[in-house]
Amino acid sequence: MLSNQKSTINHQKSIYSVLSKDNGSCARRGELRLAHGTVQTPVFMPVGTQATVKTLSCEEVESLGYEIILANTYHLFLRPGIDLLEAAGGLHRFMSWNRCILTDSGGYQVFSLSNRRQVKEEGVTFASHVDGTRHLLTPENVAASQMRMGVDIAMCLDECPPYPVSEAMARDMMDRTLRWAKRCQAEMGRLRDGEKGRRGEGGGVVSLSPSLPVSLSTRLFPIVQGGTYPALRKESAQRTVEMDFPGYAVGGLSVGEPREILGEMVEASVSALPFEKPRYLMGVGKPQDILEAVERGVDMFDCVLPTRNGRNGQALTWDGPRNIRNNQSRQEDGPLDSACSCSTCQRYSVQYLSHLFRAGEFLGLRLVSLHNLAFMVDFINQIRKSIEESRFVEFKKRFLERYIDSKEQRA
Amino acid sequence: MLSNQKSTINHQKSIYSVLSKDNGSCARRGELRLAHGTVQTPVFMPVGTQATVKTLSCEEVESLGYEIILANTYHLFLRPGIDLLEAAGGLHRFMSWNRCILTDSGGYQVFSLSNRRQVKEEGVTFASHVDGTRHLLTPENVAASQMRMGVDIAMCLDECPPYPVSEAMARDMMDRTLRWAKRCQAEMGRLRDGEKGRRGEGGGVVSLSPSLPVSLSTRLFPIVQGGTYPALRKESAQRTVEMDFPGYAVGGLSVGEPREILGEMVEASVSALPFEKPRYLMGVGKPQDILEAVERGVDMFDCVLPTRNGRNGQALTWDGPRNIRNNQSRQEDGPLDSACSCSTCQRYSVQYLSHLFRAGEFLGLRLVSLHNLAFMVDFINQIRKSIEESRFVEFKKRFLERYIDSKEQRA
Numbered sequence: 001m002l003s004n005q006k007s008t009i010n011h012q013k014s015i016y017s018v019l020s021k022d023n024g025s026c027a028r029r030g031e032l033r034l035a036h037g038t039v040q041t042p043v044f045m046p047v048g049t050q051a052t053v054k055t056l057s058c059e060e061v062e063s064l065g066y067e068i069i070l071a072n073t074y075h076l077f078l079r080p081g082i083d084l085l086e087a088a089g090g091l092h093r094f095m096s097w098n099r100c101i102l103t104d105s106g107g108y109q110v111f112s113l114s115n116r117r118q119v120k121e122e123g124v125t126f127a128s129h130v131d132g133t134r135h136l137l138t139p140e141n142v143a144a145s146q147m148r149m150g151v152d153i154a155m156c157l158d159e160c161p162p163y164p165v166s167e168a169m170a171r172d173m174m175d176r177t178l179r180w181a182k183r184c185q186a187e188m189g190r191l192r193d194g195e196k197g198r199r200g201e202g203g204g205v206v207s208l209s210p211s212l213p214v215s216l217s218t219r220l221f222p223i224v225q226g227g228t229y230p231a232l233r234k235e236s237a238q239r240t241v242e243m244d245f246p247g248y249a250v251g252g253l254s255v256g257e258p259r260e261i262l263g264e265m266v267e268a269s270v271s272a273l274p275f276e277k278p279r280y281l282m283g284v285g286k287p288q289d290i291l292e293a294v295e296r297g298v299d300m301f302d303c304v305l306p307t308r309n310g311r312n313g314q315a316l317t318w319d320g321p322r323n324i325r326n327n328q329s330r331q332e333d334g335p336l337d338s339a340c341s342c343s344t345c346q347r348y349s350v351q352y353l354s355h356l357f358r359a360g361e362f363l364g365l366r367l368v369s370l371h372n373l374a375f376m377v378d379f380i381n382q383i384r385k386s387i388e389e390s391r392f393v394e395f396k397k398r399f400l401e402r403y404i405d406s407k408e409q410r411a
Numbered sequence: 412m413l414s415n416q417k418s419t420i421n422h423q424k425s426i427y428s429v430l431s432k433d434n435g436s437c438a439r440r441g442e443l444r445l446a447h448g449t450v451q452t453p454v455f456m457p458v459g460t461q462a463t464v465k466t467l468s469c470e471e472v473e474s475l476g477y478e479i480i481l482a483n484t485y486h487l488f489l490r491p492g493i494d495l496l497e498a499a500g501g502l503h504r505f506m507s508w509n510r511c512i513l514t515d516s517g518g519y520q521v522f523s524l525s526n527r528r529q530v531k532e533e534g535v536t537f538a539s540h541v542d543g544t545r546h547l548l549t550p551e552n553v554a555a556s557q558m559r560m561g562v563d564i565a566m567c568l569d570e571c572p573p574y575p576v577s578e579a580m581a582r583d584m585m586d587r588t589l590r591w592a593k594r595c596q597a598e599m600g601r602l603r604d605g606e607k608g609r610r611g612e613g614g615g616v617v618s619l620s621p622s623l624p625v626s627l628s629t630r631l632f633p634i635v636q637g638g639t640y641p642a643l644r645k646e647s648a649q650r651t652v653e654m655d656f657p658g659y660a661v662g663g664l665s666v667g668e669p670r671e672i673l674g675e676m677v678e679a680s681v682s683a684l685p686f687e688k689p690r691y692l693m694g695v696g697k698p699q700d701i702l703e704a705v706e707r708g709v710d711m712f713d714c715v716l717p718t719r720n721g722r723n724g725q726a727l728t729w730d731g732p733r734n735i736r737n738n739q740s741r742q743e744d745g746p747l748d749s750a751c752s753c754s755t756c757q758r759y760s761v762q763y764l765s766h767l768f769r770a771g772e773f774l775g776l777r778l779v780s781l782h783n784l785a786f787m788v789d790f791i792n793q794i795r796k797s798i799e800e801s802r803f804v805e806f807k808k809r810f811l812e813r814y815i816d817s818k819e820q821r822a
Contacts, residue, residue, distance in 0.1 A: 050772055051763075079766070096758045096760075343468075352505055352507065358491070359463075362777070363467065366773070
């Protein structure tokens with residue numbers, strides 16, 4: 001019971017339990033106990049980058065049944081700023097979302113959004129995409145920022161390799177990501193213990209307000225990297241696990257590599273992760289990819305796909321994605337998906353949605369985003385049920401037959 | 412009982428009743444009985460130009476308590492087209508709004524949006540702002556289009572003078588508007604009686620589908636014009652009333668003329684309208700202007716102001732409009748208006764709304780548009796109550812003291 005011992009050492013109760021397991025695969029049904037509630041897994045987390053799930057209200061995201069959403073430290077650090085969020089009573093209170101929040105550390109955004117960035121061992125300096133001002137993200141200020149926002153799950157700062165990347169470079173980035181994870185963990189421990197709880201770190205970019213305590217309930221997840229090299233992925237996972245965290249993320253996938261290798265990379269990463277801790281595959285959200293990862297024992301997902309595609313007029317259905325901007329949709333009297341019970345499908349026809357998109361009306365973006373998030377809820381609920389009934393592999397097969405085949409027929 | 416006789420001749424029941432009258436002014440509380448429900452007056456109608464009240468769902472507009480909205484024949488004629496709307500079962504079914512709809516005829520839009528237009532006695536030819544194609548609006552096809560959409564209140568095609576305009580030109584336009592009103596009325600009568608119900612008029616632009624009946628419940632309102640000339644306004648009203656319609660609109664105001672003359676123009680127009688018919692002041696929606704017009708006996712209003720200003724970050728409050736994009740709003744923890752019970756004010760802070768606007772997030776547009784329409788409901792409800800209690804003039808005075816004075820203090 002090595003991991004239990006370590007949990008005790010870290011003064012942290014386990015946040016995760018496996019409730020049931022599929023027999024034919026590594027898929028598991030579990031629950032995640034966080035400060036703002038219990039989250040059923042597998043779980044898909046809608047992305048609320050800038051403290052809003054784009055076009056939707058918190059009421060809507062709640063009523064769809066979501067128990068956790070994702071926000072982004074990089075974006076919130078720049079706007080409205082961590083000081084303001086802390087003074088507002090934390091991110092939950094600021095955006096009026098009372099369920100769980102996971103924040104990405106900002107590492108991925110610095111690498112993908114900021115063109116003027118410089119990585120040193122201390123951290124990453126970058127120019128803001130908002131106003132060009134220069135900032136420094138360090139493992140320490142990223143940990144502190146997320147605790148000051150009071151989020152339920154914080155992510156360590158990582159260095160995300162591009163695709164393609166050489167093995168040597170992937171190894172260097174993996175090593176740095178491991179060192180940074182250790183520093184994030186140490187900083188969070190220090191803040192939590194109150195030893196250095198009221199002073200700033202990380203080049204003075206973040207200075208903790210003396211009057212406001214950091215969150216004591218924030219849980220820190222590290223990120224397994226290793227590019228597209230299975231041996232590195234495994235090593236990254238093993239060395240990360242040695243540090244003992246309450247949960248583990250797998251990063252650096254869905255960054256342009258061939259889809260076929262996703263399963264292999266997930267497997268190499270997950271194989272070295274402890275069974276009794278939650279596993280989170282970052283940025284993955286295509287239904288077919290979620291199925292590959294659930295099959296290999298992944299519990300948590302996030303992706304902009306349902307909302308971004310919704311804003312582009314692409315609706316998710318059991319028969320595959322459909323484009324409501326095409327000509328066929330102009331005179332279609334029925335709902336997007338007759339099997340769907342979301343408020344969009346209950347009230348509005350495809351031809352009306354098609355009109356809203358053609359006329360450039362915001363309501364169209366809302367209604368299809370909402371439908372897509374409702375689809376993801378249904379999809380994940382079906383996954384959970386199939387695991388409980390130990391028929392996940394069969395569910396996956398049937399889903400893909402309908403989802404992928406219908407899509408190809410239509411294309 | 413002249414008007415009752417005429418109603419009988421026209422086979423139309425009266426659609427309007429005055430329920431109570433203010434003693435100190437011409438303000439009246441009434442109700443409007445239309446095919447899709449009863450509408451309490453005075454009433455403010457949110458504008459849903461393209462079959463959507465911008466950014467808001469029908470559920471939201473309903474739950475705010477609105478009983479009637481406005482849509483636009485010009486825009487819907489171009490996109491999605493009257494044939495499609497008719498095939499969809501009418502505008503109500505198309506947009507899933509089951510309460511009342513009034514459509515503007517499109518006259519104003521042709522004059523203000525279309526740069527290549529040509530007015531002849533037959534009608535107006537214009538180039539579509541969507542795709543440049545040329546179209547013809549005639550009194551006949553405008554009437555037919557609105558009946559085919561199945562709206563509750565249709566407007567006659569009118570010629571809206573610009574500001575400033577010479578008296579001679581204002582008279583010419585008034586005369587044409589009167590001739591066109593007669594043609595609209597005649598066409599609607601013909602369609603209603605079924606005598607020529609299944610054939611097209613107006614240059615072949617509209618061809619009625621043989622299989623689909625036009626609405627028998629659409630009520631037609633003519634538009635009083637006359638520019639800024641009180642004598643013309645009065646003459647326009649008198650000659651329009653001679654044709655006997657179920658209600659009357661006053662148009663051509665709020666087009667750039669000095670605000671001070673609004674009251675005079677409304678008074679000149681309304682003075683010649685029958686007491687027992689509803690009066691609609693088109694395009695007017697500033698609270699202070701609504702008060703001027705209600706005082707003179709106007710019952711119905713529409714304006715893009717609450718939603719357009721909402722999308723620009725201007726919120727309506729009892730202390731005057733406020734700009735949530737200003738610096739002060741960035742750290743304001745409370746709601747937009749502590750007296751407001753709308754879902755925006757119940758849940759979201761000014762600083763969050765401010766963040767949404769700064770970050771370019773759609774949700775901000777929604778939340779402030781919704782608040783502004785909630786404000787208009789509260790405002791109109793207070794007007795109704797003050798009329799019922801015969802203290803409208805006092806209400807108006809108190810409202811303006813707070814609304815205008817606070818605004819000036821803040822500016």
